[in-house]
Amino acid sequence: MTKTSSHTPIHVIGGGLAGSEAAWQIAESGIPVILHEMRGVRGTDAHKTDGLAELVCSNSFRSDDATSNAVGVLHAEMRLAGSLIMRSADANQVPAGGALAVDRDGFSNAVTAALESHPLITITREEVTGLPPEEWDQAIIATGPLTAPSLAEAIQARTGADSLAFFDAIAPIVHTASIDMDICWYQSRYDKVGPGGTGKDYINCPLDEAQYNAFIDALIAGDTTGFKEWEGTPYFDGCLPIEVMAERGRETLRHGPMKPMGLTNAHNPTVKPYAVVQLRQDNALGTLYNMVGFQTKLKYGAQAEIFRLIPGLENAEFARLGGLHRNTYINSPTLLDRSLTLKGRPGLRFAGQITGCEGYVESASIGLLAGRFAAAERQGHAPALPPETTAFGALLNHITGGHIVSDDEPGKRSFQPMNINFGLFPPLEPGTVTKPEGMKRFRGKDKAIAKKHATAARALDDCARWLKD
Ligand SMILES: Cc1cc2nc3c(=O)[nH]c(=O)nc-3n(C[C@H](O)[C@H](O)[C@H](O)COP(=O)(O)OP(=O)(O)OC[C@H]3O[C@@H](n4cnc5c(N)ncnc54)[C@H](O)[C@@H]3O)c2cc1C
Numbered sequence: 001m002t003k004t005s006s007h008t009p010i011h012v013i014g015g016g017l018a019g020s021e022a023a024w025q026i027a028e029s030g031i032p033v034i035l036h037e038m039r040g041v042r043g044t045d046a047h048k049t050d051g052l053a054e055l056v057c058s059n060s061f062r063s064d065d066a067t068s069n070a071v072g073v074l075h076a077e078m079r080l081a082g083s084l085i086m087r088s089a090d091a092n093q094v095p096a097g098g099a100l101a102v103d104r105d106g107f108s109n110a111v112t113a114a115l116e117s118h119p120l121i122t123i124t125r126e127e128v129t130g131l132p133p134e135e136w137d138q139a140i141i142a143t144g145p146l147t148a149p150s151l152a153e154a155i156q157a158r159t160g161a162d163s164l165a166f167f168d169a170i171a172p173i174v175h176t177a178s179i180d181m182d183i184c185w186y187q188s189r190y191d192k193v194g195p196g197g198t199g200k201d202y203i204n205c206p207l208d209e210a211q212y213n214a215f216i217d218a219l220i221a222g223d224t225t226g227f228k229e230w231e232g233t234p235y236f237d238g239c240l241p242i243e244v245m246a247e248r249g250r251e252t253l254r255h256g257p258m259k260p261m262g263l264t265n266a267h268n269p270t271v272k273p274y275a276v277v278q279l280r281q282d283n284a285l286g287t288l289y290n291m292v293g294f295q296t297k298l299k300y301g302a303q304a305e306i307f308r309l310i311p312g313l314e315n316a317e318f319a320r321l322g323g324l325h326r327n328t329y330i331n332s333p334t335l336l337d338r339s340l341t342l343k344g345r346p347g348l349r350f351a352g353q354i355t356g357c358e359g360y361v362e363s364a365s366i367g368l369l370a371g372r373f374a375a376a377e378r379q380g381h382a383p384a385l386p387p388e389t390t391a392f393g394a395l396l397n398h399i400t401g402g403h404i405v406s407d408d409e410p411g412k413r414s415f416q417p418m419n420i421n422f423g424l425f426p427p428l429e430p431g432t433v434t435k436p437e438g439m440k441r442f443r444g445k446d447k448a449i450a451k452k453h454a455t456a457a458r459a460l461d462d463c464a465r466w467l468k469d
Pocket residue numbers: 013014015016017018019036037038039043044046047053054056057058059126127128129142143144145146147148151326351352353354358359360361363364
């Protein structure tokens with residue numbers, strides 16, 4: 001039974017991190033919610049309880065530093081927006097240095113109790129097996145990386161075979177500013193311009209024979225993460241992990257993603273590189289580049305160590321490392337509008353990890369936005385989008401528009417889930433960060449920290465203003 005309100009309820013499918021937050025935001029704005037959660041009648045391969053917002057793995061919400069860490073900024077913005085997930089996390093903290101870690105049962109119990117006792121929320125324990133019926137005129141699908149198969153099939157049937165991915169084959173993404181351009185150079189293979197290109201669209205890292213061999217040795221010896229049983233997804237063509245390619249033969253990579261053909265080292269034009277690692281622009285801002293063809297199952301520590309052997313990447317900072325794991329997510333940049341609504345189906349939104357964000361906090365924050373947008377529409381207003389300078393806005397922009405689809409690798413796989421990071425924020429206005437008085441040299445680490453502080457402060461100011469309007 002729907003609880004009392006003059007409004008028709010909004011349906012939220014999935015009571016995980018995103019769905020719980022979405023339901024809370026809707027109900028807090030005075031609109032009734034029906035939250036459909038299948039656990040209780042059907043489990044997933046990772047969840048262990050029937051509690052809402054269960055944390056399936058780590059108990060950490062990562063850094064709580066809102067001055068120099070992007071996820072810390074997202075925490076702060078969520079607190080400003082009255083997030084239930086953050087309130088429950090804060091109330092169930094366990095010691096974890098600068099990170100926000102929680103007692104997982106206490107946290108999930110707090111979320112469940114708050115939702116169960118809210119006068120405008122009704123929780124139904126059932127699996128939703130298809131797209132929401134038309135009579136659910138406002139609905140949010142927040143069924144996560146382990147969306148039950150029949151709903152996943154229905155989403156795929158509606159959006160097209162290429163629009164739904166079932167696992168990530170992720171290549172590492174590097175902060176552009178950390179690439180050494182005294183060693184690397186911009187050039188597209190054979191200077192190909194292509195539609196929208198300039199002939200200089202890639203960053204190239206040259207390796208000589210000894211460097212290439214050392215790199216292959218390190219790859220083969222590198223520590224890999226094991227696929228869990230339930231992740232028994234086969235590799236598919238064109239997406240082999242690089243260490244698997246390296247194991248197939250010393251020259252395999254040099255004839256594959258590391259081929260040097262059509263490239264001339266701008267710093268040393270007369271010497272042909274033995275192999276080349278290419279990085280391609282990953283976001284519209286140009287602050288992030290991904291390592292082309294470098295999907296990998298290597299452990300994170302091993303990845304950072306091995307990839308820093310590549311000339312030009314010695315000091316690379318990674319916005320995300322590579323991976324290969326089960327994950328259901330849609331091709332949001334082409335399927336969703338800016339307010340997370342499925343194009344061609346007004347009133348149907350997606351939220352959480354299924355939209356292509358990554359992580360507990362990011363998923364909850366996209367749930368928060370979807371909930372607010374749906375509630376605004378129910379009240380007859382256009383959803384107010386967060387400024388792109390906020391962590392909310394930067395993440396929303398990544399999902400719904402900031403990603404670049406490359407011409408030589410079109411289709412779903414070029415959009416990969418990502419955690420929030422400063423590379424997703426628009427650059428600061430020139431002159432925002434200036435040398436502090438009395439400081440002799442202002443570059444390197446000091447300047448990077450000052451930039452983070454300024455980006456974080458701008459985000460929080462703009463978020464507060466957005467929430468007030
Ligand atoms: C194995 C694994 C480990 C992970 N480890 C981490 C980690 O350590 N740290 C981190 O930040 N992130 C981790 N993630 C990512 C994490 O799952 C997400 O960040 C987060 O839980 C996603 O939130 P969500 O609300 O989108 O999905 P979920 O939290 O998974 O919630 C989705 C909910 O929808 C329900 N549901 C699914 N299908 C249906 C249906 N048809 N009808 C009704 N209900 C349905 C599910 O039961 C679930 O409760 C991990 C993911 C996986 C799969």
